[in-house]
Amino acid sequence: MRSLLVIHNQATASDRKSATASKMLLPEHVLRACGYAVTNAHNEESCRKLLPDADGAVLHLPVSDIQAWGTLLLRMKVVPLLWWCSEATATLSVDACEDNVMVDGVLTPSMKPTEIHWALHFGAKQCFERQQWHLERKQLLSKIEERKWIDMAKGILCEIKNITESEAYDLLRKQAMNERKRLVDVATSIVNVYQLIQSEKSERKGGARR
Template identity: 40%
Template sequence: MITRALYAYDIPTEECKVDDRLRELNYRLSSTDANLMANFKHIRFDIVVLDTPASRLKQWLSVANEHYNVPLLWWCQEWKPATQVPHSKVDGILCCGMNTSELQWGILLGIKNYQRRLHLEREYSFMVSKLEERKLLDHAKYIVSEKNNISESKAYEMMRQKAMQERKKIIEVAQSILTCSNDSIEEKKRGASKQQAAERRH
């Protein structure tokens, strides 16, 4: 299978012709100025190679990540490692000193790193979602326990039974409780405002 690659350059490497090196790998290559990356987002690429100085890498990684959900590789032209670790979105690093075999392996490792990064990002999103659900459940449980003068464990059991009866997820019951509570608070505020306005008129 021929890999389709996007080569985006800012200040192109002078040591070698990067686009020629990538074509030597039998890649179907599209080349563009980094400013025009968005113009190619309708094309399905397998990798994006950014040819840019380290000082501008973060900027173009952000643009590339906005438009392409693929491995992002940096064609590095720095003689010395940067003082800071390359941005977390960099999946691999390539350079002119690599031979064809090394470039192939570098890209393969970049693809593997991308898959690992994607998995970690999904795991993180899942954990954040679960944490938010836990906060909603705890808040709803507190409201039910206060309203009914019962323990939070009994309040949770009431919510669980309601979810079973209505064939809903317990988080949906919690969200409904919070919505009703917020509506009640807003109604009380409106009532208090009307009362204050009436008192001022008198």
């Protein structure tokens, strides 16, 4: 990780306008002194231009603003998100200290170059593991959804054809093979057609009563 994008906002703008001694503690100065290429952004437009070339994002923000910015950044590109915990951001974050904030690491102005290096290294690892967890969760939810449609289709076939669940599953699988479709796609079609037929029957009954 060699290129970093530092995110500022209005809440931390005062840091950038402070005395020269304080400016030396800003993330861009500290990180450049450690050998990293650093760019700055303060709005969505500048982030879109600069994030593609960045290996990670350093959030010089109050904790309360991290979720919104993190969501925005990760929609553009998956990068490690690290919070810059300075006197200013820590003070601004007091009221949000109990928030469930998802960041991959924390950096401070007092860190030595080797400490920053390892914080970024493990932050990148944390980012990968977080994305892997999200992917596995998405896949699991997808499988649960597919199983729901397949079970519904099996129930319909059992009712219509008076067969067992095992026989209904075999029928679904055979149909999927014949049509060269996924099992869940065949099951979804059966459920949708069945529900449409039932809805039309219900409407005809309602019309007959009137």
